[in-house]
Structures are given as C-alpha cells and as structure tokens.
Amino acid sequence: MKMKNIIIIILFCGCFSSNIFAQQNSKKAISIIKEIDKNMFFETQIVTSEMIVYGKRKNRTIRSKGYSKGQKNNFTEYLSPEREKGTKMLKLNDRLWIYSPATDRTIQLSGHLLRQSVMGSDLSYEDMMEERKLSEIYDVQIIGEENYEETSVWVMELTANVNNLAYHKRILWIDKSRYIPLKENLYAKSGTLLKTTLFRDIKRIDGRWYPTKMNYKDMLKDGKGTDFIILEIDFNAKIPENYFSKASLKK
Amino acid sequence: MIKFIFKGIVRDSSKSLIPILVITVGVMITVIMSGFLNGIISDIVSQNAKLDTGHVKIMTKPYADNKDQLPNDLALLNLKNLTDSLKHEFPDLIWTPRIKFGGIIDVPDDNGNTKTQGPGIGLALALNDIDSREIERLQLTKSLQTGNLPKNKGEILLSDDYAKKLKVKPGDEITYFGSTMEGSMVFHSFKMTGTVRFGSPMMDRSTFIIDIKETQQMLDMNDGTGELLGYFKNNIYNDERASEIAKKFNSKYIKSNDQYAPIMVTLKEQNDLGSTLDIAESFLGAFIFVFILSMSLVLWNTGLIGGLRRYNEFGIRLALGESKRNVFSLMLLEASIIGVIGSIFGTILGILMCYYLQEVGIDISKDVENASIIMPSIMRAHITNDLYFIGFIPGLFSMLLGAALAGRGIFKRETARLFKELEV
Numbered sequence: 001m002k003m004k005n006i007i008i009i010i011l012f013c014g015c016f017s018s019n020i021f022a023q024q025n026s027k028k029a030i031s032i033i034k035e036i037d038k039n040m041f042f043e044t045q046i047v048t049s050e051m052i053v054y055g056k057r058k059n060r061t062i063r064s065k066g067y068s069k070g071q072k073n074n075f076t077e078y079l080s081p082e083r084e085k086g087t088k089m090l091k092l093n094d095r096l097w098i099y100s101p102a103t104d105r106t107i108q109l110s111g112h113l114l115r116q117s118v119m120g121s122d123l124s125y126e127d128m129m130e131e132r133k134l135s136e137i138y139d140v141q142i143i144g145e146e147n148y149e150e151t152s153v154w155v156m157e158l159t160a161n162v163n164n165l166a167y168h169k170r171i172l173w174i175d176k177s178r179y180i181p182l183k184e185n186l187y188a189k190s191g192t193l194l195k196t197t198l199f200r201d202i203k204r205i206d207g208r209w210y211p212t213k214m215n216y217k218d219m220l221k222d223g224k225g226t227d228f229i230i231l232e233i234d235f236n237a238k239i240p241e242n243y244f245s246k247a248s249l250k251k
Numbered sequence: 252m253i254k255f256i257f258k259g260i261v262r263d264s265s266k267s268l269i270p271i272l273v274i275t276v277g278v279m280i281t282v283i284m285s286g287f288l289n290g291i292i293s294d295i296v297s298q299n300a301k302l303d304t305g306h307v308k309i310m311t312k313p314y315a316d317n318k319d320q321l322p323n324d325l326a327l328l329n330l331k332n333l334t335d336s337l338k339h340e341f342p343d344l345i346w347t348p349r350i351k352f353g354g355i356i357d358v359p360d361d362n363g364n365t366k367t368q369g370p371g372i373g374l375a376l377a378l379n380d381i382d383s384r385e386i387e388r389l390q391l392t393k394s395l396q397t398g399n400l401p402k403n404k405g406e407i408l409l410s411d412d413y414a415k416k417l418k419v420k421p422g423d424e425i426t427y428f429g430s431t432m433e434g435s436m437v438f439h440s441f442k443m444t445g446t447v448r449f450g451s452p453m454m455d456r457s458t459f460i461i462d463i464k465e466t467q468q469m470l471d472m473n474d475g476t477g478e479l480l481g482y483f484k485n486n487i488y489n490d491e492r493a494s495e496i497a498k499k500f501n502s503k504y505i506k507s508n509d510q511y512a513p514i515m516v517t518l519k520e521q522n523d524l525g526s527t528l529d530i531a532e533s534f535l536g537a538f539i540f541v542f543i544l545s546m547s548l549v550l551w552n553t554g555l556i557g558g559l560r561r562y563n564e565f566g567i568r569l570a571l572g573e574s575k576r577n578v579f580s581l582m583l584l585e586a587s588i589i590g591v592i593g594s595i596f597g598t599i600l601g602i603l604m605c606y607y608l609q610e611v612g613i614d615i616s617k618d619v620e621n622a623s624i625i626m627p628s629i630m631r632a633h634i635t636n637d638l639y640f641i642g643f644i645p646g647l648f649s650m651l652l653g654a655a656l657a658g659r660g661i662f663k664r665e666t667a668r669l670f671k672e673l674e675v
Contacts, residue, residue: 055433056313056324057511083435098428100438105426107357107438108365120324120434 029140029156035179036172037133039208044069044239048079048232053121054224062119063231071131073244084119088249091129099249106249115166121226122195122218126166137162138170148173148182167194178202178209193219206235256585260592266561267589270553274593274650275600277546278642282601283632284538285641287608290633292531296488296524298451298627301388304521305480306344306488307497309333311511314477321351321372321477323432327513328475341496343484347383348476350375350466354429354437356409356459358417367417371457373427375466388482391447391460397421398445401462407441408460414446416457421445427459431471439469452616452628479513493517543645543652550653555660565661579658586654587647594646601642608632 045068053060062084066076074091078084086101096114099106109116114125134140138158145154158170168189172181180202186195195218199211210233217225242248260267300306310318314325327333330348337346352373360366377383378401386392391400396411398421407425409417419425420443427439441461449455467473481496483489497515504512519525568578609632616628 053434058433060433060435081435083431087436098436100428100436103426103438103440104363105357105359105438105440106364107355107368107426107428109355113355113368113370117430117434119436120430 025142026140029142030135032142032154032156032174032179033135033138033140033158036174036181037135039178039180039210041071041131041133042068042235044236046232046234046237046239047230050227050229050231051119051121051123052227052229053119054226055120056223060120067239067243068131069239069244071133074129074131075243075248089128090244090246090249092244094129096125096129097246097249104250106246117218122216122221122223123226123228124166127195127216130166134158134170137165143171145176146173151182152176153182175202175209180209180211195219196225205233208235253584253588256581256588260585260588267592270550270586270589270650270653271593271596273546273549273553274590274646275596277542277649278594278597278646279601279604281539281542281645282598282638282642283604283608285535286601286605286632286634286638287630288531288535289635289638290605290609290631291627292528293633294627294631295527296518299522299524300482300488300518302449302451302454304518304524305347305478306483307481307493307515307517308521309337309479309481309500309513309515310477312514313510315514315516318478321353323350323352323470323472323477324434325511326350326432326472326475326477327479328511330474330476330479333479333513337479337481337500341481341500343492344481344496345382345384345484346479346481347377347380347385348375348463348479350463350470350472350477352429352466352470352477354427356413356417357426357428358419359424359426367419369413369417369457371413371459373429373466374458374460375463376460378460378462379464384482388486389449394447394449396446396448398443401444401460404462404465405441406444406462409443409446410455410458411446411448412455413457413459414443419443427461427469429470431469432475433471435471437469450628455628481515488518490517490519493519539641539645543649546645546649547652547656550650551656553653553657555657566664569661569664575662575664579661582658582661583651583654586650590647590650591643593650594643597646598639598642602634602638605632605634605638609634 046065047068048063048065051062051064053062060081062081063079064076065079066074068074072091072093074089076089078087088099090097090099096109097106098109109125114129116124118125118128137160139161140156140158142154143157145152147153153173153175156172156174158172160168167186169187169191171185171187173183174180175182181197181199182202183199184197185193186197188194195216197217198215200213200215202209202211204210210230212230212233214228215225216228309327311325311327314322314327317325334346334348337344350373352375354371354373355368356371357368358366376385376389378385386400391408397414398408401408407427409419414420417425423443425441425443427437427441429437431437447460449458461469463476467475483492494517497517497520500513500515504514519528565578569575612629612631614629
C-alpha cells in the first residue's frame with residue numbers, strides 16, 4: 001500500500017514538474033520572440049538596399065529604396081539597373097500593385113501569383129509582403145541551445161497559429177545576447193524545407209540590433225541564393241501619407 | 252475443288268453460318284481496335300511532334316535536365332551559327348527555334364488598372380519566317396477561332412479558352428508580365444489579334460503565341476532560344492534517321508567542357524513517347540494473340556459440333572476409300588475459305604466503323620481538361636493500309652486452328668468399324 005502511494009506521488013510530481021517546465025519554456029520562448037520583434041519590426045522605415053541575384057550565367061545587382069509604415073504599408077521604387085529603373089511596388093494590407101514605366105501600366109498581383117519570384121531572386125512577393133510580427137502568428141517553443149558560428153544561441157521552433165501563411169513552420173537560431181536571428185529555416189506544412197535565410201553584419205542602429213546583410217536561399221532551386229544588403233536605413237522616419245496611395249505609383 | 256467446297260459452304264449454311272459470324276465479329280473487333288489504337292498513338296505522336304518535341308530537338312544539357320521548369324536562363328545562345336551549321340550538315344531537316352516561357356497576361360480596364368489576369372505559357376514561334384513552316388505545321392490558320400494571326404510587331408495570339416477566361420476579344424490591348432532570361436521584370440503591351448484552338452487541352456487552357464524575334468528582344472534572349480526543333484522536310488518521322496542524326500550531332504559535344512553545350516534528342520526520347528509506342532505495340536500484339544486464342548477455342552467448339560453433325564458424312568467418305576489425310580485437308584481448305592469469307596465481312600464492317608471513328612471520333616476533352624501531357628481532345632481512329640489485311644491473320648489462323656483441333660477426330664476413327672457405325 002505504501003509503495004503504491006509512493007509511486008502515485010512520484011508520477012504526480014513528475015507530471016506536475018514537466019508541466020511547469022513546459023509552461024516556463026513557453027513563457028521564455030514568448031518573451032524571446034517579443035524581443036526579436038522589437039528588434040526587427042518598426043513603426044516606419046526608409047531603407048536603401050541592394051539585392052544581388054546570383055544567376056546561372058551572370059549576376060545582377062538591383063538597387064531600390066523602400067518606405068514602410070507599420071506592418072501593412074510598403075512602397076518600393078527600383079533605382080537601378082536601367083531595365084528596372086522606375087518600376088514601383090506598392091503594398092497596402094494584403095494587396096500588391098506593380099507599376100511599369102515602360103508600359104505605363106499598373107498590375108495588381110494576388111492569390112498564388114504572389115508566390116512568384118521577385119526579379120529572378122530567391123524571394124517571392126509573398127516573402128516581401130509578410131510583415132506581421134512573429135509573436136502574433138506563430139506558437140513558439142525553445143527546442144535547444146547550442147553554439148552557432150561561435151555565438152551562443154537558442155534554437156526555436158515556430159508553428160503557425162493562423163491559416164494561409166507561406167511557411168507553416170520556422171526554425172530560428174537566436175543570438176542570446178542580441179535577440180536577433182542568425183539563421184532561419186522555413187518549412188512547408190508537409191515538412192519540406194523551402195527556404196533558408198542567413199542574417200549577417202548585425203549592427204546597432206537607433207538602439208536596436210539589426211542585420212544589414214541577408215542571404216535568402218530557395219532550397220528548391222540551384223544556386224547561391226540572393227543577397228539582400230542594406231546600404232542605408234532610417235527607422236521611425238516621417239513618411240508622407242501620399243507614398244502609400246496608388247497615385248504614388250505613376251509619379 | 253475450291254469451287255466445289257465454296258458451293259457446299261453457300262448451299263449448306265448450317266455448317267458455315269456460325270463460324271462466319273464468329274470470324275466476322277472477331278475480325279471486325281480486331282480492325283476497329285487496331286485502327287483506333289493506331290489513330291490514338293499517331294495523333295499523340297504527331298501532336299507532340301508539332302507542339303513540343305519536333306522530330307529532333309536541341310537544347311543545352313542543363314536546360315534538357317530541367318525542361319519542365321522552362322529554364323530560359325539556360326537557353327541556347329549563338330543560335331544563328333548553330334542553325335547555319337545544322338542546315339549545312341543535315342539538309343533533310345527544317346530547323347526552327349521556339350521559346351517557351353511563363354508569365355501573366357493582364358487585361359487593363361479604362362484606367363489602366365488590372366481588370367482580369369491569369370497565368371499562362373508563352374510560345375514564341377518563327378511566325379514571320381516562311382521557311383520555318385510553323386504556321387502550316389501548327390495549322391494555325393485552320394485553327395483560328397476568331398480574328399487573325401499576328402503579322403506585325405506588338406501582336407499576340409491567345410488560345411480560345413484562355414481568351415474567354417480573360418474576357419478579351421481581338422483588338423483588345425493586353426499586357427504580358429513576366430521575367431527575362433536573367434530574371435528581370437518584363438512588362439510588354441500587345442494587341443490581341445485572334446484566338447486559336449490547338450485541340451490539346453493542356454495547350455488550349457492558357458497558351459499565348461508571339462513572334463520569336465519580338466520574344467527574343469522582350470526576354471533579353473537575342474540570338475538565343477530555349478529549344479531548336481528539327482522536322483523532316485517530308486514531315487514524316489523516321490526514327491532510324493533521327494537517331495543517326497542525334498548520334499552524329501551529340502558525338503561532337505560528348506567531350507565538351509562547356510556547361511551549356513547543346514544536346515540533341517529524338518522524338519522518341521521525349522515525353523515518354525518511346526515507351527508509349529512500345530506499350531501500344533505490345534498491347535496490339537497481346538490483343539491479337541488473346542483474340543486468336545479465344546476465337547480458336549470458340550471455333551474449335553463450333554468445329555466439334557459441326558464434326559458431330561457431319562459424323563456420317565466423314566464416315567461415308569472414309570468408307571468409300573477417301574484417305575483420312577484427304578478428308579482432313581479438305582476440311583482445312585473449307586475452314587480457310589470460311590475464314591477468308593468471315594475476314595472479308597469483318598474487315599469491311601471494321602473499316603466502316605473505323606471510318607466513322609476517324610471522321611467523328613470520341614470527344615474526351617472533359618476527361619483530360621486538367622491533363623499535364625500533350626494529348627488530343629478528340630480520339631480518332633486512323634484508316635491505314637495495314638487495316639485491310641490485319642484482320643485476316645487472326646480470322647484465318649483461328650479458323651484453321653479451330654478446325655484442326657476439331658478435325659483430330661477423323662484420324663481416330665477406325666475404318667474397320669465404319670460400317671457398324673454407319674449402320675449399313
């Protein structure tokens with residue numbers, strides 16, 4: 001009888017402690033992801049960047065200037081090369097328009113067309129449009145701690161808690177000291193690894209850590225992926241409201 | 252003797268009617284099946300050749316490895332030099348470049364904003380090069396549903412279903428949105444001149460046709476092409492010659508270090524057409540074998556019944572001194588004549604049915620509307636010369652086999668017991 005009671009108590013304690021541990025893990029994971037959101041998301045942002053697309057025969061460098069407000073509005077103007085110059089993209093909520101000066105046409109993209117590659121890069125329009133905070137759309141848990149490229153990191157697994165996300169699962173390697181991802185693997189619902197992103201040249205800008213060089217690699221394509229290099233970035237700058245209207249495309 | 256046997260067959264219909272009917276039905280089925288199978292296979296092959304594979308096709312090696320993805324960044328360059336040397340080396344073929352590319356066709360409203368749009372597959376053809384015979388080969392003039400073929404720069408032709416889906420009509424302005432060979436964004440406005448029906452659900456779903464020169468400029472592929480197709484000048488695919496040409500061409504590049512070296516493939520080496528043809532031939536052979544076997548069993552049975560009925564006749568003939576071998580030979584001769592008569596009737600009926608299936612066909616467009624391979628939307632039979640005699644092989648052979656099996660009884664009869672058996 002005594003033995004039976006002891007076993008029940010041990011089992012109860014085991015369950016209780018593992019539950020407490022899971023809760024603690026979850027709380028910690030949420031707080032980490034919120035810290036990451038603080039670093040990676042912003043009220044407004046003006047960024048001049050270069051996208052280097054490594055082609056099979058030649059590489060292309062595309063320069064653009066983007067204006068973002070919150071998580072929903074973005075306006076991008078392509079500055080070079082000549083073929084892309086003057087092309088503009090406007091994202092308002094979940095809609096995307098592209099303007100071409102050569103034809104003076106504005107085309108709206110929606111649905112599965114957003115999964116197409118942007119200018120031959122490893123990024124899709126959907127990737128460029130997804131700006132919701134990770135903490136709002138994913139359930140998180142810490143699945144390990146390790147050293148990644150001589151930096152102590154948490155390995156975190158994010159699972160979508162909303163429908164229609166481009167990536168159902170993400171695994172992130174988070175720098176423990178700077179709360180910034182160093183690497184990210186993006187998975188489909190089937191478990192297939194779709195993309196890998198490497199975050200490099202992390203700098204302290206306006207009181208936050210921010211990666212200024214990213215390499216996006218579409219795992220379903222050959223090649224070296226696409227580098228995205230931030231040349232200039234201005235957080236919380238004042239952006240006139242008219243940038244985020246369709247009229248701005250033809251200006 | 253044949254005249255005598257023939258008279259016997261005609262006058263005594265009870266010994267020939269059922270075998271003739273059985274042979275007629277069997278031969279008719281063989282002819283229809285053979286004609287229909289020939290028709291389907293030759294339509295699939297010819298449509299693939301016209302729309303996709305050519306009689307031979309040249310691509311770069313990496314393009315060939317990924318050709319389903321339409322990887323124009325791996326396209327053939329220095330096209331003019333390559334075409335000139337091919338024309339010189341293989342003058343029995345016509346060489347024509349084609350570019351296949353993906354993109355979106357966007358239809359603007361009055362303010363230039365998107366009204367309708369849909370993804371499609373572009374097919375760039377040498378429309379303005381008469382020597383390429385592309386218009387004739389793809390029967391574009393005959394297949395026009397509305398409007399005209401593109402003649403000038405900035406004109407585009409849409410598949411009829413695609414145009415209906417996008418709600419555009421000839422004369423409307425539309426914009427192509429896609430990417431160049433290297434991935435840059437492309438916006439290009441066109442005037443839609445007409446619609447066409449290819450007769451292949453996959454192509455009819457969402458294809459647009461542009462002249463290749465304009466496409467090369469649009470996609471930054473000057474003097475380049477995704478695929479270079481070769482067609483025999485007589486328009487008939489000759490697998491032996493095609494393999495010989497491909498072997499000769501490929502031998503020049505086999506040791507090449509160039510990552511983008513060209514490679515030539517024959518029609519049979521593409522789209523699983525080789526295995527499709529082999530399967531079809533095996534299927535036809537198996538069908539004829541099963542037919543001969545089953546018909547022989549039926550005719551054996553008929554022969555046995557006939558043998559029983561003619562038991563007395565054979566007995567009297569043997570009693571009168573006719574040799575068993577001679578009775579058996581005459582029985583086989585009679586079976587041959589019945590086989591020929593049945594085969595003639597069966598062939599005539601089969602050819603008539605094939606003619607109907609050739610002219611009208613069976614519409615399978617609803618069943619294959621989502622097909623990802625090129626196949627005709629109407630399955631038709633083809634009347635070829637072999638249909639006039641193919642039915643005679645199983646018709647005659649099964650009748651002979653049936654009669655031979657049934658006639659074995661003749662040799663088992665003992666002459667000494669004939670009079671007792673005949674109750675004389």
